[in-house]
Amino acid sequence: MKTELLLTTEDLRKYPFVSKAFERVRSLNLTLADLASHPLRNVIERAAAYVKAAVNGSEPPPPSDDSEEEVLAFAVALILLKAVGDRSLTRKLAVIFSRRVGRFLAGEDLSKLVYVLSELGVKARVLQAKVHGYPVAVHVLSYLESTPERAGHWKLVHRLVERGWVYVSKLEAARLGEEALKKFIERKVEEIKLDEVSMPDAVYRLVEGLSAEWGARIKELRERWAPEGLEASEDAFPPCIKAIVEDLKAGKNVPHSARFALASFLLSIGMSVDEVLEVFRAAPDFNEKIARYQVEHIAGMRGSGKKYTPYKCDNMRTLGLCVAECGVKHPLQYYWKALRRQKAPSAARGSRARRGPAEAPHLVEGDSNGPSTRPG
Amino acid sequence: MGQAPDPVKVGRKYFEWYYRSADPRDFSVTSLPSREFAFSYFGEEGMRRHISFGGLEELAEHLRTAIPRHAFYSTAYYRDPGAKDMEEKGWLGADLVFDIDVDHVETPCKELHDKWICKSCGASGWGSVERCPRCGSEAIERHTWVCETCINVARDEVLKLVDFLEMDFGFSRHELLVTFSGHRGFHVHLESPEVRELSQDSRREIVDYVKGLGLDARFLTAKTRGGYKLRYEAPLGWYGRLARWALIKVGSENPVLSLSEWRSIVEESVTREAAAVDEKVTIDTKRLIRLPNSLHGKTGLKVAPFSVDELENTSIIDRAKVFTEGEVAVRLEEGPKRVLDVDLGSGGVLTLPTYAALYLLLNGAKLLKFEQR
Structure with missing residues (x-):
């Protein structure tokens, strides 16, 4: 009942992801075939426009005046993403769509803002009286899951925290909603079960067209950001990786986490298992058989077949392996930047200035979790 | 038994007595069928993993008959905990756990019981060293022992952690399961449903918080006339801890100081108030950890559970020692x-x-x- 008071039909245009909107979609009981035919064509076209915006990295189309159309179009856009089946495209749409929602949220009154947050699984409450100027409290675990950054003023150690609640400003609350929505969209798309056989031809062709456009876009981005033919260069290693290599060379006993960081890094920049083993040969306790097994595991050649990505900077810092402030978020990011600067100094700088790093494709994906599952 | 006793034979005999006479309910673990178990046995190298049990009686039966030297269970819940492959196991969530171990804390008693031997030059001595004082090598073999002093130091670290978990994170002390690790530390388990799906990133932020990692005076203070003051005057979070140390060091809870003076207060506060947890254990959502009330194979001590209140006023060793007769x-x-x-x-x-x-x-x-x- 409170829901009804808080969210108007007009609001569903802005927030077509709330449960009320999804219920509406469900109650209409439509099939993709219904949507593909006139007069509901508009819905499909609008959904496709959303996905195209993601492909091109442009602003999403403004919400339709018709809230029903908007709600349906959002649901169909998620289905199209599922059909294209590339998580990086889903993430793109999640980013541009959530950014817009973040702006809407920042303009809402507090109770509506907190309501939308709760729809996204973010536990929050409006404070009766502001605490140190903050009008909203967010549950600490929700805060941690939705924080846009784990550094600077967002880092939990720098926050006012009281018995499970973090005090935030209205703008920060909207930002947390934006981040939560990104994850929410990715999760929703993941959960969709698609029956491709019964997909109407018109929709099938649309999906094919979108996939082709995205494929071409990805290729273009990859070529710009990771030019072929660049060889691994130790000079371009970030300071943390250099430090581990130095320690190994000096015959120091390097901890497991550092070995994992180094091996996964070297594999990620294209070195072979044998080349990586050569680096480890300097270790005082080097045992080729064990080391080969471990490196092959990290390379995804054994066990689950999962290829491990190196730790990001946040994790390196926590593990005590970070040795410098380089202004990047991931050791690989440092490496590719340094490499491009080395090989083509002017061109690289030019392209960065023109395009901005936001357009870099996700070269690093998945969580960086070492294969260690050892007793505590 | 004559001379040079065999630890495998003797140890197994004592452990067998313990597991045969123990109450099966002592080994009860929440959602037991969703956990992976792992054991190592007397006279065997390595560890056998990917074991699962349908219920408590099955687990107790295994303990009674196989007499493990070490017993572990997963902090994670799996759809199929017995599957050999991590992907096939189907991860469903994991408890939030903390590991506190005096290996990582300075204690005055290490001189009395810990020994090191340099694998490079053969030098040796009592106490704990990072590198060989003679040749500088980091290849050190360590023989470590534990005494009451070490355990009390570790206990104090647990109490610091509890302060963070209660005052800052809002957990109740009744939700916390604390166990003595059976050796040189403690494990703190939180099993509430709301922590189960926490990402590794969030777990890392929690570790950073309780260790005071990443505290930066630039973000904690605001510029004012003549220097910097704490951004908030409130007994909350790290701001409260910093105010406390500012009061002790400078005589005021929010003095006007230079950034570098604030940095040294931050440092002091972290040294005194942060909890020395092992970050790797908390971040890892697929960790194996010792089974409560099992015996530690290197000490014969019990992985004894404690409530926070008991931790404050009970002798840890008295609770953990099993073979008290004779x-x-x-x-x-x-x-x-x-x-x-x-x-x-x-x-x-x-x-x-x-x-x-x-x-x-x-x-x-x-x-x-x-x-x-």
Whole structure:
């Protein structure tokens, strides 16, 4: 009942992801075939426009005046993403769509803002009286899951925290909603079960067209950001990786986490298992058989077949392996930047200035979790 | 038993007695069928993993018959905990756990019981060193022992952690399961449903918070006339802890100071207030951890559970020692001067409480005699 008071039909245009909107979609009981035919064509076209915006990295189309159309179009856009089946495209749409929602949220009154947050699984409450100027409290675990950054003023150690609640400003609350929505969209798309056989031809062709456009876009981005033919260069290693290599060379006993960081890094920049083993040969306790097994595991050649990505900077810092402030978020990011600067100094700088790093494709994906599952 | 007792034979005999007489309910674990178990056994190298049980009685039966030297279970919940492959296991969530171990904390008693040997030059000595003082090598072999002092130091770290978990994170002390690790530390388990799906990134932020990692005076203070003051005057979060140390060091809870003066207050506050948890354990959502009330194979001590209130006013060793009956005559050729709550002096022929003699045997002290009295 409170829901009804808080969210108007007009609001569903802005927030077509709330449960009320999804219920509406469900109650209409439509099939993709219904949507593909006139007069509901508009819905499909609008959904496709959303996905195209993601492909091109442009602003999403403004919400339709018709809230029903908007709600349906959002649901169909998620289905199209599922059909294209590339998580990086889903993430793109999640980013541009959530950014817009973040702006809407920042303009809402507090109770509506907190309501939308709760729809996204973010536990929050409006404070009766502001605490140190903050009008909203967010549950600490929700805060941690939705924080846009784990550094600077967002880092939990720098926050006012009281018995499970973090005090935030209205703008920060909207930002947390934006981040939560990104994850929410990715999760929703993941959960969709698609029956491709019964997909109407018109929709099938649309999906094919979108996939082709995205494929071409990805290729273009990859070529710009990771030019072929660049060889691994130790000079371009970030300071943390250099430090581990130095320690190994000096015959120091390097901890497991550092070995994992180094091996996964070297594999990620294209070195072979044998080349990586050569680096480890300097270790005082080097045992080729064990080391080969471990490196092959990290390379995804054994066990689950999962290829491990190196730790990001946040994790390196926590593990005590970070040795410098380089202004990047991931050791690989440092490496590719340094490499491009080395090989083509002017061109690289030019392209960065023109395009901005936001357009870099996700070269690093998945969580960086070492294969260690050892007793505590 | 004559001379040079066999730790495998003797240890197995004592452990068998314990597991046969224990109450199965002592080994109860929430959502037991969704957990992976792992064991190592007397006389066997390595660990057997990917074991699952349908219920408590099955687990107790295994303990009674297989007599493990070490017993672990997963902090994670799986759809199929017995699957060999991590992907096939189907991860469903994991408890939030913290590991506190005196290996990572300075204690005054290490000189009394810890020994190091340099694998590069052969130098050796008492205490704890990061690198060989003679040749600088980091290839160090360590023989570590635990005494009451170490355990009390670890207990204090747990209490610091509890303060963060209650005052900052809002958990209730009744939700916390604290266990003595059976060796040199404690494990703190949180099993509430709301923590189960926390990402590794969030777990890392929690670790950073309780260790005070990443605290930066630039973000904690605001510029004012003549210097910097804390951004908030409130007894909350790290701001409250900093105010406390500012009061102790400078005589005011929010003095106007330079950034570098604030940095040294931050440093002091972290040294005194942060909890020395092992970050790797908390971040890892697929960790194996010791089974409560199982025995630790290197000490013969029990992985004893405690409530926070008990932790504050109970003797840890009294709760953890199992083999309290009788005495054992040993001849200690070489070893520590003090372990648990027992002084060993300079060794030789000693009559010791059973638990202390068993500890010496299991942890590799040179014994030439082990006679149960």
